[in-house]
Amino acid sequence: MKTQEFLNLLESNKDKSLVFEYTPNQYVGANYHITEVKHIKIDSVDCGARTDAWNETIIQLWESPKELDKREYMTTLKALGILNKVGKMKPYDLDSEVKFEYSNASFHTAQLFVNDFDIQGQHLIVKLAVEKTDCKAKDACGVTEAPLTVEAMQGEPCCTPDGNCC
Template sequence: MKVNEFMKVLEQNKNKELVFSYAQDKLVGANYHLTEVKNVQFDTTDCGGKTNFWEETHFQLWESPSELGKRTYMTTDKILSIIKRVDGIKPVKVDTELKMEYGNDSFATSVMPVEHITLQESRVLVSLFAEATRCKANDACGIPEGAGAAQKEEATCCA
């Protein structure tokens, strides 16, 4: 999901609680804050020698230990106001893929894309998913599309 698509959902769902699900039946605590908006650039070379460049925008979510008992979530309006404040200081790249950075004591910090958004009467539920690492040089490594882990291990070009 692109940043501008996410912002459009927030704008169309004024003053609703914004809730994030980071795993099956696991919600980011109501004590979360949006602590950073990151314009991220990737300039990479894969094991097959191909270079890649892309940009993403990461929103960092952090749970405040001083607000552990909090029961109400940040609203769509509050998140939009933070994004707009950041955009006034350093332009947010709204045409890039949006990913959420989040972790807690029992979940390693991860950067996760939006899987889907569920609109509820008083909430916007954003479901995230963890992406698996993968070889970006499948053709150079001889890894067929959709190959299982055992096939990929046999075909690795980096061994």
């Protein structure tokens, strides 16, 4: 989901509580805070020696240990207020992908992308998911979608000095 789409989603659901599902049926606690918004510029080179660049908006969620008994979630209106204030200080790239950085005692720190959302009663539930790593240069590296068997690879070098990579 793009940053503009996320802000629009909040804007159109101002009367809802904002709930994050970080893995199926596991929710960020109602004691969460938005503790940081990062405007990330990625400048990369993939394993096929191709360059790429893009921006991301990363919103960090943190559960306050002093508010473990809290039962009411942050409202979308409050989250929108926080994010709008950030946008005035450091403008967003509204076309950038929005991700959420989160962890807890039983879930590793991860940057999660928005997979979907659902409205259940007075809750706007933002469904997050882990993004799997992938080879962006499959064609340049000769990577096939189906894994090669050991027999199919015998006699062929894994990498060559002239650019065969991965």
